[in-house]
Amino acid sequence: MTPKARSAQSVVSAIQPDAETRVTNDHHQSLRLWLRLLACTNRIETRIRQRLLANFDTTLPRFDLMAQLERAGDGLKMGELSQRLMVTGGNVTGITDMLEKDGLVVRETDATDRRAFRVKLTAAGLRQFRRMAAAHEQWIVMLFKGLTTKQKEQLVRLLGELKSYIGSQPDS
Amino acid sequence: MTPKARSAQSVVSAIQPDAETRVTNDHHQSLRLWLRLLACTNRIETRIRQRLLANFDTTLPRFDLMAQLERAGDGLKMGELSQRLMVTGGNVTGITDMLEKDGLVVRETDATDRRAFRVKLTAAGLRQFRRMAAAHEQWIVMLFKGLTTKQKEQLVRLLGELKSYIGSQPDS
DNA sequence: TATTGTTATACTCTATAACTATA
DNA sequence: TATAGTTATAGAGTATAACAATA
Numbered sequence: 001m002t003p004k005a006r007s008a009q010s011v012v013s014a015i016q017p018d019a020e021t022r023v024t025n026d027h028h029q030s031l032r033l034w035l036r037l038l039a040c041t042n043r044i045e046t047r048i049r050q051r052l053l054a055n056f057d058t059t060l061p062r063f064d065l066m067a068q069l070e071r072a073g074d075g076l077k078m079g080e081l082s083q084r085l086m087v088t089g090g091n092v093t094g095i096t097d098m099l100e101k102d103g104l105v106v107r108e109t110d111a112t113d114r115r116a117f118r119v120k121l122t123a124a125g126l127r128q129f130r131r132m133a134a135a136h137e138q139w140i141v142m143l144f145k146g147l148t149t150k151q152k153e154q155l156v157r158l159l160g161e162l163k164s165y166i167g168s169q170p171d172s
Numbered sequence: 173m174t175p176k177a178r179s180a181q182s183v184v185s186a187i188q189p190d191a192e193t194r195v196t197n198d199h200h201q202s203l204r205l206w207l208r209l210l211a212c213t214n215r216i217e218t219r220i221r222q223r224l225l226a227n228f229d230t231t232l233p234r235f236d237l238m239a240q241l242e243r244a245g246d247g248l249k250m251g252e253l254s255q256r257l258m259v260t261g262g263n264v265t266g267i268t269d270m271l272e273k274d275g276l277v278v279r280e281t282d283a284t285d286r287r288a289f290r291v292k293l294t295a296a297g298l299r300q301f302r303r304m305a306a307a308h309e310q311w312i313v314m315l316f317k318g319l320t321t322k323q324k325e326q327l328v329r330l331l332g333e334l335k336s337y338i339g340s341q342p343d344s
Numbered sequence: 345t346a347t348t349g350t351t352a353t354a355c356t357c358t359a360t361a362a363c364t365a366t367a
Numbered sequence: 368t369a370t371a372g373t374t375a376t377a378g379a380g381t382a383t384a385a386c387a388a389t390a
């Protein structure tokens with residue numbers, strides 16, 4: 001399957017103070033913060049992927065697609081899934097094909113638009129998703145147990161600011 | 173090429189308070205924190221990938237491999253690269269092949285072990301890496317400009333605690 | 345014409361396992 | 368025998384572009 005992991009420490013080498021190109025403290029700090037953010041996320045994500053694979057023989061994209069469906073309640077069109085998963089249409093077709101083959105989702109024809117489908121979780125799909133989501137939640141809780149409630153609050157707040165600032169920046 | 177992005181909001185649906193399986197506040201908080209962490213990292217990573225591709229026609233794994241070499245100074249053996257990049261040997265061979273074909277790295281035979289190579293950056297590779305690293309640093313600084321120095325400090329500290337806690341946990 | 349979704353193709357990255365050459 | 372690295376194979380996920388059916 002497709003595990004993932006990235007080094008994340010290496011780029012620190014980019015910091016090479018120089019008479020001309022002076023690397024300020026701010027540069028250092030931002031780079032350091034980014035590497036740390038990446039390291040944390042990658043470590044956690046890697047474990048989640050491993051466990052999803054080992055315990056449920058599935059992947060993060062599949063899990064995410066099912067999560068969108070469970071959340072939506074009445075199914076989603078392929079295009080809606082594409083938007084929400086931030087992935088192109090062809091991918092959604094592929095992932096949906098696999099889930100459908102496994103009996104976890106179905107494509108139902110949309111009454112109002114014969115070009116479109118509503119993709120829905122089957123009963124089995126919903127059951128499995130609930131099991132996965134519960135396990136997932138436990139894993140997360142365990143992984144963050146090293147932080148106090150207060151620390152988690154701080155992180156949520158700071159990351160919230162970061163997220164909205166990045167969201168406000170131009171895309172490229 | 174291979175951009176990446178993940179939804180990261182969807183799993184929130186897993187939170188469904190229930191008479192039997194009571195979802196505590198801590199569960200909510202940890203999950204929320206994780207989703208936010210993932211969202212921030214993915215947004216930043218996606219932009220870095222896009223820009224690396226658009227400006228230098230390269231990818232994160234290639235950049236990371238070059239970063240390891242620049243950092244190491246005197247080259248690294250394939251196996252060392254494999255360890256540091258946390259990737260299996262076959263991958264390192266493939267990425268190294270591409271970089272070598274582009275004239276950015278060379279394999280030099282190791283004097284003391286004729287089975288092994290020392291992979292090194294060429295002069296062109298070093299030049300290009302320096303250019304990429306400088307740009308990369310600028311991108312990061314811009315992306316984090318929304319936070320004050322103090323906020324960045326806090327984040328670095330909190331993420332440091334998270335990282336070391338996760339590192340101390342069993343691998344699976 | 346525009347939109348929805350599929351299909352076809354291609355590429356990167358990843359893994360595992362068999363293999364070669366050297367220790 | 369064990370180790371360093373390569374090759375072969377396989378699979379997921381991603382993208383783009385051409386295409387079919389329907390609006």
